[in-house]
Amino acid sequence: MKKKLTLLLLVVLLTGTLLAGLLPMSFIRSRYIEEVENRLLDNAKLVEGFLLEEVDEETLQRRVLSIGEVLDARITIVNENGRVLADTAMGEDGFENHLNREEIQESLQGQVGRSVRVSESVNEELLYVAIPRYLSDGSIQVVRLSLSLSEIQAINQQMLTYVLISIGAGVILASILGYRFINKFLEPVKKLKETSREIAKGNLNRSLEVSSNDELGELSETFNEMRVQLKHSFEEMEDQNVKLQALLTSITNPIIAVNPKKEIILFNPAAETLFETKGEAVYGKHILEVVRDHTLEERVEEIFDQNRETQMEWELKYPSKRHLKVNTSLIRVPKDPNRSLGIVASIEDLTEMKKLETMRSDFVANVSHELKTPLTSIKGFVETLKSGEVEEEEQRQRFLGIIEIEAERLTRLINDILTLAEIESHGKSDKEASIDVQTAIESSLDIIRPIATAKNIQISVEVEEDLPKIQGKDDWFKQMLINLLDNGVKYTPESGEIELKAYTQKGRVYLRVKDNGLGIPKADVDRIFERFYRVDKGRSRKVGGTGLGLAIVKHAVRSLNGHIEVKSKEGEGTEFTANFPSDKGQ
The missing domain is CATH 3.30.450.20 (PAS domain)
Known part of the structure; x- marks a missing residue:
């Protein structure tokens, strides 16, 4: 200026x-x-x-x-x-x-x-x-x-010279006087600009000081009054925002609010987690740009049209498949109840609940089926023996052997169910207890080697020296390792090979079990840790599997704060790799 x-x-x-x-x-x-x-x-x-x-x-x-x-x-x-x-x-x-x-x-x-x-x-x-x-x-x-x-x-030339001299002298004199005058004139404007910048940065304590009796002085007084009112309004707004933010953060259910244009005006942290996005990136966007599903958008449109609240169950497909319950309410103006500023939706995630209900139902059905099959077999052979129709000793002994096998199968099933229930009920392993990994590996191998030898399966072991200890329950670690080795023996043909490696990396203990057996089809890899899930049900029962071995492995690893991955290719074998935090890595 x-x-x-x-x-x-x-x-x-x-x-x-x-x-x-x-x-x-x-x-x-x-x-x-x-x-x-x-x-x-x-x-x-x-x-x-x-x-x-x-x-x-x-x-x-x-x-x-x-x-x-x-x-x-x-x-x-x-x-x-x-x-x-x-x-x-x-x-x-x-x-x-x-x-x-x-x-x-x-x-x-x-x-x-x-x-x-x-x-x-x-x-x-x-x-x-x-x-x-x-x-x-x-x-x-x-x-x-x-x-x-x-x-x-x-004469004109002389006059032009005088004019030019006058212009030069006038410009110099006017520049000096004008600069001082303009500086003095613009000083209040400069103060106003600086104070406005400070207020724009959030410094509402900065007041404008202009000692003048003209319009600039009146402007200064009006500006300071505006600053005080603005500060008061900001303090009230900030207080309300802090309370609202604290409330929204404390609510575990996702909350979404949209205006009549269906643009998002509220998005709490739980909603960010559900839809895998950040609140700053969604404000002002159409709901379909964030929630990529027409179901919710159509329900919002219906609520605006009918001007009433509602609830629904919703199957979300993106970014992950979830089962949700949505309660929607209109945001009404207190002084004008017939007018709404938008809609707020409270979302309850029923996925885990539905999953637990399905798992419970499937578990009961699977346990009933798994118990019913051997019990039916035992009952049938017992009734046959009791009837006296079997006179030959050799046939009677064969029936008694089948009864014994089915009874052992029931025992294994019940023991696996009890083991799984124990691990799930305790959640995390005892942090005060510690596991000597090398000793646990040797104990597990003593149990598995006879079974492997019977199938002419060679187990190669490579254990790093001075492996650090793992915090947790020793029995659960052994059960996990035995189940992994037993799984490899069961699904590896005769004269096969199983590799067992234990080593440390970045403060964690790694345990890898690899076989060259049948392998797992790609479609079944993600489900092998589910209870009673069998890739080949006929073969699993033939080799004596209960369908709970790998489920026990998964829960045992979790209880030890570990993580397990599986890699497999059908016809080439399977590799399980589990890792756990070590004492030295804590």
């Missing part, structure tokens, strides 16, 4: 100075030409009087020269045909015809001819005045006097 005011001041000064200098120059030139013109006209009449008698051209030339010396002006005599008869500036070659000269034409018509132009004869700007001279024979001659305007040009 300072530059603009300074520039404006200089423009006004220059304009005024130029006008003040150029207008007088134009006036002086005009007056000068008028005076010279009148003088030339008088002299022209005087010359006409001196030339009353008619003489030859030579005599006329001598007289014109003598008169010209007295009058200090150029004198030219032209006949009616435009030929120059005499001229004070006549050379040996004479002059070209002057008939087309403006002043000559006017004079031949009986008027006083006037013109200002650059003379082609003497090559300078001249003022011409011509009057008619009537001869006795009825012909007309023109008496023309001219005078150079170099004097007025010199």
